[in-house]
Amino acid sequence: MLARPKPFLVTLEAGRTYFWCACGRSASQPFCDGSHQGSGITPRKLVAQRTEEALLCGCKQTCSAPFCDGSHTNLPGGSPLDDPESAANRLIPRVTEQDGPRRWLDGGCYVVAPALAPKACRGRLRYCHLVTPELGARFQTQLLLEVEGGPSPFLSLGGCDAILFVAAGSGHAIISGRDFALQPHDGVYVRPGEALQLLPAGQDTLRVFALASPYGALEWPDAMPRNFAAELPERVVSVDAQQRTAMGPRYFQILVDKRIGSSVITQFIGHIPRSKAAPHRHLYEETLIVLAGAGCIWTEERKARVQAGEAIFLPRKQLHSLEATSPEGMLVVGVICPGDNPSIAYYE
Ligand code: FES
Known part of the structure; x- marks a missing residue:
């Protein structure tokens, strides 16, 4: 049973034992409260190896239990969108000031235009x-x-x-x-x-x-x-349409990752249809380079246009939302580090 179509951000403490709710009935999500009795489903035991933040699955569909593996993105409500014309979003100003090749947003996020560098x-x-x-x-x-x-x-x-x-x-x-x-x-x-x-x-x-x-x-x-x-x-x-992974209305293909030796950095190419994702965060640092199309990158209190050839730097945990404004959407190449799955986001 689905608890919610998105993960839970938790801080795991080194050496502590946790029981992750697998049945979805617990009132203490994402942890077990005994509600699975009679369901035939048992909780998953987790002993934390180190103190760290982690995203535990809330949809109960993950193949990497107890951790989120992005499976929720293809469930109803698992890839939420945002209305760029909402009253709150209309109040967010567009950054136009250039600092050399960069336009700065909140939290150390920026757009950089290589043509101006x-x-x-x-x-x-x-x-x-x-x-x-x-x-x-x-x-x-x-x-x-x-x-x-x-x-x-x-x-x-x-x-x-x-x-x-x-x-x-x-x-x-x-x-x-x-x-x-x-x-x-x-x-x-x-x-x-x-x-x-x-x-x-x-x-x-x-x-x-x-x-x-x-x-x-x-x-x-x-x-x-x-x-x-x-x-x-x-x-x-190389790019291969057979290797795409669907992520709601978006898709991505992993290019370089641990399969060919890169254990810390993962590179992917992906497409975003004309839309604005709901604001979210990642536990990894990310750089996106726009290959085709145009759009807008939003942070808490700013937004900036972004077009083909430009790169977006997103610090770890920075709230953001990428909107594709071109009718054909946007094609991007991204790198996440440290990380191996570009579909894992949280909304807290
Ligand atoms: S919340 Fe279940 S896979 Fe992400």
């Missing part, structure tokens, strides 16, 4: 930083890399996990000596300590968003190291 050059590579620890990120550094006319210099991202997304162009990525063909919208995983070289095809400009977790200062090795982690041979994941 000054670029540094090294050989055939142009690059700029979009999301950095100095600008509030705790788990990531995001850069835009652009290469044309020949190979980039060798580079590495400071001994961090790195995830790339090919925004435009095709070509190759050489990862510590191993060659991978790239096409638009591929996701790519680079192990800590491995180096990278980007080679655009023909006259293409290879445009790549690169995320390093956690800090990822750019380094320029003189030579390509031969330290490719051969135990993880799959490094490129």
